[in-house]
Amino acid sequence: MKIVPHATTDTLTLALDGELDASSSVSLDTELTKPDVLDYRKVMIDCQRLNYISSAGLGVFISHLQRFQDAGVKLVFFNMQDKVHNVFEILGLDSLMTIVPTQQEATAV
């Protein structure tokens, strides 16, 4: 699992590459727990190369969801593969989180 951060003035984009399982979700959690993450207006997660997400990986996003909402930071997922999207959908997270097909739409949110 590789996490490539890319920051502009008000947006932080994290590109996830590989499988988000129990061990790699720890590093994602570390990345999202950084206090300066809340200084951005929006955090975008690029899921183009995300091949698999485990319940631990979902747990990381779930645990930060409330914190981001409270701080007024938007969390947007884009470029999600079908099978990963299916996991979000089954759990009902698609109605709770913003998931858009492309980067342009994510930027527009």
Next chain:
Amino acid sequence: MIALLRKLIPLALPVAVLSWLGLLLCMLLRASPPAAARWGLPPDWVILTTQALFAAGVFLHERARPDRLRGTEFVPLLRQLLVWPGALAAVCVVLHLAERLLAAYVPDRGPVLLNAFYVINLGLFVYFLARTCYTWRSLVFFRSQPRIRQEWRWFEVLLGVALMFRLVSGDSISWFILPVLLVLAGLGVYLSAHQQWIAYLNRRQKWEIVFLQLAILGVMTVFGAYFYSLQNDPQLAGPLAQHAFLVLTSFFAGFYAVMGFLVTLFNLPTAGVFEQKREEILSMQRLSQLIQKGQSEKEVYSLLFDSAVQTVEADAAWLDLDTDGDAPGFSYQVDAPTREGICRLLADYNIGHIEYLNNDLPNSAGFRALELPYGSLIVMPLRSTKHHYGTLYLLKETRQGFDRENLSLLQIFTNQTVLSIENLRLLQESLQTERVKEELKIASLVQESLIPKTLPADSWFEIRWHSLPAREVGGDFYDFLQLSASRIAIIIGDVSGKGTTAAFHVAQMKGIFHSLMLLDKPEKGQPLQPSKFMAMANQALSHCLERSSFITASFYIVDYKERGFAFARAGHCHTLYYNAITEETFYFQTEGLGLGILRDPAAYEKRIKNMYYDYNPGDVMVMYTDGIVEARNAQDEEYGEDRLRKLLERSHYLEAEDIKQSIIRDVEEFSRGLPPFDDQTLLIIKFKNAQPLA
């Protein structure tokens, strides 16, 4: 040649004895004219030959004796040499005096006595020389190279040649013999340089050896004096023995003894150093032996401390241990203020935890300020690549008290200690792991007991289940509760994560399920709605689930009277269904958020839906956890919902048990050889047409 010598060896002793008797006879004949007149006068060459045969016999016999040196028992070896042959020297002296005495009483028998005692003394001397030479051989050969053995053999051959000279050349030493004799003498000197054995003696043994060597030299002097005085005695009836051979062997025997004596003598002052090195080696051995016995950490530290103090002869020392704060450490003749002073100073220099040797404390400003009575200090940390276990401090009153060897020896000590401490800890850890494993086994048994074993059996439906945790304890769960004769509640679910934490939440979920089912009161017109059940479960879980955990579940209430069921899905896998009327196989597409994700009750209730469905006899419902559809094969593909649906299309007509078996078999075949990636749970319900039993 060697084979021939080997055959001659058993003959050596008889030949020596016989030739000695022959020699005695010849000399007596020559000493008493009347007897010679009667028996004839033996010529010189007979005497010389018997003498040569005797010397050769004795030397060959000694040569063939097994090595007298046992291990490194040098002192007993020399003591033996002195006791027996030394006694011979005494005999020689006594015989000589006796001969003088007797000659005074019976002057006409004087020559006979003199010659008889000469032959006896010659025998004793030759034996003494042989014994000495071959004792020295043992010492020369001690830990020597094969080359030395070769050189010794040449020495022997040349000695044999020298033995022949007397036979051919008569009394004088001719020009061609001299070089051989010089070479022999040189070889003797060269061989005498091999005195390695002395290094293996301790101080007391060295003293003993010095005196033994002196005594052996004394014995040789006694013999030498005797033969020298006899050399020109007119009464000596026969020609002198082989002087070249005897002088050479005596020279070698004497020279080796002198060399040994000198080497030992000059080694005496350094004997203490050797002994200290021996002591160091011994304590190292002790340390490594004890380490193998796997004693407690305290014992290992104490052993290190004692060995270190003893081997470097420290005047004061202490060992600070980092482990467990209150570990007392060890100290030797040092008070707390000194310890604190030194530690503070080292910390100020920022060298508190590295190897440090200062052999001139009075000349370091910081240490001088402490006014310590010590001149030298070694600081030796105990550490491995990962851990720092403690620090050893050693002090000496003298300056230049420690050397490089001390330092490297201490390094070996501390390395050994660290190794053994790590071993001990590994052992403890493995015991701990073993205990955890045992506890997991118990947890697994407890969880096993939580899984329902008996089902509400009825004739209107058939239910089968299968559960396979990926580890000892799993995060999947299912349960049933017969609410009334015609109603049954079923729950299946999955806790995020695996292992023990997940198992705790499973137990919680079971508790919630059974508690909430008490709220189901259909007789009062208040049956429990599945969505309500989920909402309440979510609320209950929000108090005890950590933020990153969630639970997915599907909850069903099947009613036989109504021929239908109500259900709700909270983020769990879609339920697979076969409808026997339409002959369709499909997944129920209902919405519903997982439990524990949204903790606001009102917000959650909006995201969970009820669904009602009327069943027909022959319908099949397949409930499962993601371990089934996410099972992977070697190509990292997932089993998937489609494959499961198609399998049910082919197998719906089977009994519930057979449908279950076909799914398990198919999943197993798909992920052949790979261990289950996640817990797998499967529930199959097949509805029947039968009437319920009254």
